[in-house]
Amino acid sequence: MPAYATSASAPALVTLRNDERLNLALTEKVPFRAAGGHDGNLMPAAWYFEDVDEATEKRIVEIVRSVAD
Numbered sequence: 001m002p003a004y005a006t007s008a009s010a011p012a013l014v015t016l017r018n019d020e021r022l023n024l025a026l027t028e029k030v031p032f033r034a035a036g037g038h039d040g041n042l043m044p045a046a047w048y049f050e051d052v053d054e055a056t057e058k059r060i061v062e063i064v065r066s067v068a069d
Contacts, residue, residue: 021048
């Protein structure tokens with residue numbers, strides 16, 4: 001499964017799986033933050049999608065950048 005880390009010796013932060021649907025997930029090595037608002041203390045950690053359009057690609061980039069900074 002492809003994964004993203006900030007360097008070769010760093011732990012994976014984001015994984016991408018292609019099962020029945022594509023799955024983008026944050027690993028336990030990411031500093032999670034509560035979503036706030038109507039989601040309260042829930043911490044977003046995984047997203048499922050069936051194809052990648054422009055809006056989805058943009059959101060994936062935002063997610064990866066938010067954990068890599």
